[in-house]
Amino acid sequence: MSDSLRDRLEVVFKDISSEVDVDGRLTVHANPASVLSVLGFLKDDGYDYLVLVSCIDWIDEGALEVVYVLSRYLDPADTDGGRVPMLLKTRVPRESPVLASSIEIFPVAEPHEREIHELFGIRFYGHPRLTPLFLEREYEVPPFRKDFDTRQYVEEVFGNVPPVGEGTQAL
Amino acid sequence: MQVLRLILSPLAALVIGILFLGLSRKFMARIQWRYGPPLYQPLIDILRLFTQRSVSHGVVFDLGIILTLAASFVIVLFLPFGGLCPMSGSGGLLVVLYMMLLAPLGMALTAGESANPNSSIGISRWFILALGYEVPLLLVLLAVMTRYDTISLVEIVAAQRSHTSSIATFPLVLSGVAYLLIMPAVMGLRPFEVVQAPQEISSGPMAELGGRYLAMATVQHALSMFIGISLFVNLLWGGASNPLVFLLKMLVMFALVLWVNAAFPRLRIDQAIRFLWRWPTFVAFVGLLLVVVIGD
Amino acid sequence: MDRNQLIKWIEAPAKMAHKYSLHAVYFCTGCGIIEIPPAITARWDAERFGVLPAATPRHANLFLITGYVSLKTLRAIIRTYEQMPEPKYSVGFGSCPINGGMYWDSYNTIKHLDRYIPIDGWIAGCMPRPEAIFVAVTHLWTLIEKDMADGYKRYRVHYSEYRANQERILGALEWPPLFPKE
Numbered sequence: 001m002s003d004s005l006r007d008r009l010e011v012v013f014k015d016i017s018s019e020v021d022v023d024g025r026l027t028v029h030a031n032p033a034s035v036l037s038v039l040g041f042l043k044d045d046g047y048d049y050l051v052l053v054s055c056i057d058w059i060d061e062g063a064l065e066v067v068y069v070l071s072r073y074l075d076p077a078d079t080d081g082g083r084v085p086m087l088l089k090t091r092v093p094r095e096s097p098v099l100a101s102s103i104e105i106f107p108v109a110e111p112h113e114r115e116i117h118e119l120f121g122i123r124f125y126g127h128p129r130l131t132p133l134f135l136e137r138e139y140e141v142p143p144f145r146k147d148f149d150t151r152q153y154v155e156e157v158f159g160n161v162p163p164v165g166e167g168t169q170a171l
Numbered sequence: 172m173q174v175l176r177l178i179l180s181p182l183a184a185l186v187i188g189i190l191f192l193g194l195s196r197k198f199m200a201r202i203q204w205r206y207g208p209p210l211y212q213p214l215i216d217i218l219r220l221f222t223q224r225s226v227s228h229g230v231v232f233d234l235g236i237i238l239t240l241a242a243s244f245v246i247v248l249f250l251p252f253g254g255l256c257p258m259s260g261s262g263g264l265l266v267v268l269y270m271m272l273l274a275p276l277g278m279a280l281t282a283g284e285s286a287n288p289n290s291s292i293g294i295s296r297w298f299i300l301a302l303g304y305e306v307p308l309l310l311v312l313l314a315v316m317t318r319y320d321t322i323s324l325v326e327i328v329a330a331q332r333s334h335t336s337s338i339a340t341f342p343l344v345l346s347g348v349a350y351l352l353i354m355p356a357v358m359g360l361r362p363f364e365v366v367q368a369p370q371e372i373s374s375g376p377m378a379e380l381g382g383r384y385l386a387m388a389t390v391q392h393a394l395s396m397f398i399g400i401s402l403f404v405n406l407l408w409g410g411a412s413n414p415l416v417f418l419l420k421m422l423v424m425f426a427l428v429l430w431v432n433a434a435f436p437r438l439r440i441d442q443a444i445r446f447l448w449r450w451p452t453f454v455a456f457v458g459l460l461l462v463v464v465i466g467d
Numbered sequence: 468m469d470r471n472q473l474i475k476w477i478e479a480p481a482k483m484a485h486k487y488s489l490h491a492v493y494f495c496t497g498c499g500i501i502e503i504p505p506a507i508t509a510r511w512d513a514e515r516f517g518v519l520p521a522a523t524p525r526h527a528n529l530f531l532i533t534g535y536v537s538l539k540t541l542r543a544i545i546r547t548y549e550q551m552p553e554p555k556y557s558v559g560f561g562s563c564p565i566n567g568g569m570y571w572d573s574y575n576t577i578k579h580l581d582r583y584i585p586i587d588g589w590i591a592g593c594m595p596r597p598e599a600i601f602v603a604v605t606h607l608w609t610l611i612e613k614d615m616a617d618g619y620k621r622y623r624v625h626y627s628e629y630r631a632n633q634e635r636i637l638g639a640l641e642w643p644p645l646f647p648k649e
Contacts, residue, residue, distance in 0.1 A: 136538035205512035219484035369522035381525035381552040
């Protein structure tokens, strides 16, 4: 099944590459420009459940890799033997990370993209509200990037808060 | 002598109400296989609450809770406690019936001033619950009043002492059963604990009461438990000529209500109304009908 | 436990009442909330010490901060603490409020809770067992007895410094100062 999907993908899209690993999981690598069309193709093909959108920071290669995990609900006629998710990966440069938002195809991607924007700094154009979801403060370097020095940040921000009075007394 | 009775009766109700609060916590703890606090724990809680600096939300906030407490104290003056009844003139039962609705009213004033949506939900639930149990309660009281041809509580108790308790006579046994079915609602215990509901609406009407206001609300809760049981013992179980026997009868009824409280979960307000307007109302109505038809 | 010594009740009733009626506001921070239900249910009964969970901060006089404090939680903790009526006692539970604990290098948790709200005592552990809650309660009794549990008084006295620390970390606060400067 995944092999026939690979063949069909390679027929339609000229600039993608794909591989299947030992568990039978298909991984498709695409360019940022063609992500939306590949997602639309996969959704029409039956992978209509977006499990999550995640991000990996390849600091040595200078890229941020966005990973879409897609799956399908169990179909009794499916001879695939279970719900094996498939991955769609794309890389954006670290200096100016911009990607198209996939909300028209999968509306459930909205909080995932908001989180990735907040923690990695990727701007998704077409997203209705890229406001902070978890964090309260502003960060110059987004916290999940590998060049964010947590120890230095903690010493600067939290270590410099002065204690009040004599603190807690010992019994 | 009358002044002594006027002081002694609310004092006795206060002491017994607080003892009931402590007894309920100990009882529930033992049912749940744990030790539980000492019996005088509500006294410690009330003392602690009176010494806390509380926040007031305005004049109406203060007056509402005082109205609730005052209403409960006044009702206690009309209820015979063994041989002790300060206001033993005629008309006791009608006064009790009217004043019982002042408690949620006073609390509604307080809860309205709290500006907390949980308080509003709690108060609406309290009024709906009062609507629910007032219907069968009224039918029960009408049956008892018709049977003994009087609205004075002291005369009802005296009539039962000379013959036998109401609950042992034929048509009034139905009224007794109906009152037993609605007693948890009158006292605010499970399965009708929907007003307080600490896990759902943060203690409902009492959500913004701190310090001395909560202490007064706790005292009012103690008195309302006293009133609910005392009314049953006086109207349907013969009262008593002696305060100690009266206390014993109250303890037996309280244990019964606590057993029900321990076993049941909390009903929703619509389930509570559906129950209260169905079987207890039907049984009380049949009881009233039989009392009117059969006569004496 | 000197709850049954009548002479102490007559001498200092308010202090004894505060010791034996500690109602904890049921504020579920972080990981430690999993240790509170065992402490208040049948196996380790906390009600025999007088400790009950309270539904709202207005009914409570004990605040247990049971785990790591992220910045959003700190906002809620400050609001809850300020709503409690005085006298009130706050106890830091677990090692995260003490010095950051396991999250000592996290970008989103505060490291010393003592610098934002006053704390009367700490319980070390990750998470402490329910027995540790009872040891803490008995220590708190001793502190109350000796008039050393004065966190709420310290909050009043040093309020401007606490507020400055809170604003430093959280930015502008939406609520006005609790004790305005005259």
